[in-house]
Amino acid sequence: EVQVLESGGGLVQPGGSLRLSCAASGFTFRNYAMSWVRQAPGKGLEWVSGISGVGGDTYYADSVKGRFTISRDNSENTVYLQMNSLTAEDTAVYYCAKVAGLLIPRHFQDWGQGTLVTVSS
Amino acid sequence: QSALTQPRSVSGSPGQSVTISCTGTSSDVGEYDFVSWYQQHPGKAPKLIIYDVTKRPSGVPDRFSGSKSGNTASLTIPGLQAEDEADYYCCSFAGSHVIFGGGTKLTVL
Numbered sequence: 001e002v003q004v005l006e007s008g009g010g011l012v013q014p015g016g017s018l019r020l021s022c023a024a025s026g027f028t029f030r031n032y033a034m035s036w037v038r039q040a041p042g043k044g045l046e047w048v049s050g051i052s053g054v055g056g057d058t059y060y061a062d063s064v065k066g067r068f069t070i071s072r073d074n075s076e077n078t079v080y081l082q083m084n085s086l087t088a089e090d091t092a093v094y095y096c097a098k099v100a101g102l103l104i105p106r107h108f109q110d111w112g113q114g115t116l117v118t119v120s121s
Numbered sequence: 122q123s124a125l126t127q128p129r130s131v132s133g134s135p136g137q138s139v140t141i142s143c144t145g146t147s148s149d150v151g152e153y154d155f156v157s158w159y160q161q162h163p164g165k166a167p168k169l170i171i172y173d174v175t176k177r178p179s180g181v182p183d184r185f186s187g188s189k190s191g192n193t194a195s196l197t198i199p200g201l202q203a204e205d206e207a208d209y210y211c212c213s214f215a216g217s218h219v220i221f222g223g224g225t226k227l228t229v230l
Contacts, residue, residue, distance in 0.1 A: 037167075044124065044224045045159070045167065045210050059218070095166055106214050107157035107172040114166055 002026040002110040006096045009115030016086050020115060022079040022096030029077040030054065033099045035108065036070065036081050038092035038117075048094070049081060052103045059103055063089075086119045093117075125150065125211055125222035132228040138199040141225045143211030144192060151192035155214035158187060158196045161224075162207045171196060203229050 008020040022034065035050040049070040050059040058070050069082040079096060093114040099105035126144040133139040143150065143158075150156055156174045159167035169178055171187035174194060184205075186197050194213070198205055206229040211222040 045212075045221045047219045047221065061218075100172070101214070104214060104217065105219050106155040107169060107212065108159070108167070109169060109172075109178075111166040111168070 002098060004096050004098060004110055004112035006094065006112045006115040009094065009117045011118045011120065012086055013121050014087055014119055016119070017082070017084045018086065018117060020081040020083065020094055020096075020117070022081075022112060024077045024079070024096075024098065027098065030074040033101055033103050033105065034072065034079045035097050035099050035105055036079075037095045037097055037108065037111075038090075039095070039114075040089075040092040043092075046092075047105070050099065050103055050105065051079065057103045083117070086117075088119050091117060091119045123220075125213060125220055127209075127211060127222040127225045129223070130226045130228065132230055133201045134230045135201055135203060137201050138197065139201060139227065140198075141196045141209055141211075141227070143194040143196070143213075143222050145194075145213050145220070146192055149213040149215035149220055150189065150194050152216070153214045154189070156187065156189055156194040157212045158185075159210045159212065160207050161210065167210065198227075201229050205229055 003025045005023045036048045051070045067085045072079045095114045096112045097108040098110040158171040161167045174189045175187045209225045
């Protein structure tokens with residue numbers, strides 16, 4: 001059974017940093033690209049970042065480019081999202097998802113339960 | 122990269138059929154057969170219910186069906202059930218990125 005479990009969310013001040021983790025199991029991790037998708041309170045879904053199976057290729061939405069960094073450790077079956085220079089607009093539930101596709105997802109196959117990031121003073 | 126256009130809400134009575142539309146452009150929905158649909162109950166993570174326009178993952182009831190014509194994709198749910206009440210999001214591959222719809226709230230009356 002595929003399992004995806006996010007952690008690392010919390011309350012952070014504007015301008016601060018946070019690192020999210022996503023631990024995956026139940027599939028051959030290195031064979032799959034992974035993505036982060038976020039959902040602001042009461043809003044829709046936004047694809048934020050993606051990383052290829054071997055980690056050589058990454059993608060960032062314009063809204064986070066230059067501030068967020070995605071990485072993965074295939075020996076630990078874990079994906080990370082380092083978030084810097086956070087603003088209130090980054091407040092959201094952040095979901096980690098196993099995707100179909102090499103980097104740009106054709107679809108999001110399995111989702112974690114999400115971790116809430118709140119940016120506020 | 123504007124969001125795909127979905128109706129904000131739709132409703133139907135148990136047993137009825139509803140269709141949710143998802144309109145994009147010739148650069149996303151119209152260009153690729155990689156439209157997917159997600160069901161999200163309140164406080165829960167999204168769940169994939171349709172991918173590649175018409176395919177259903179194992180375990181998803183065959184009541185859910187997808188289609189596409191031109192730049193518009195559709196999700197149809199015949200025989201509505203109470204548990205179908207949720208938010209539904211479409212999503213399309215667009216070559217260099219992925220784009221979601223704004224979401225549709227389905228109410229089962």
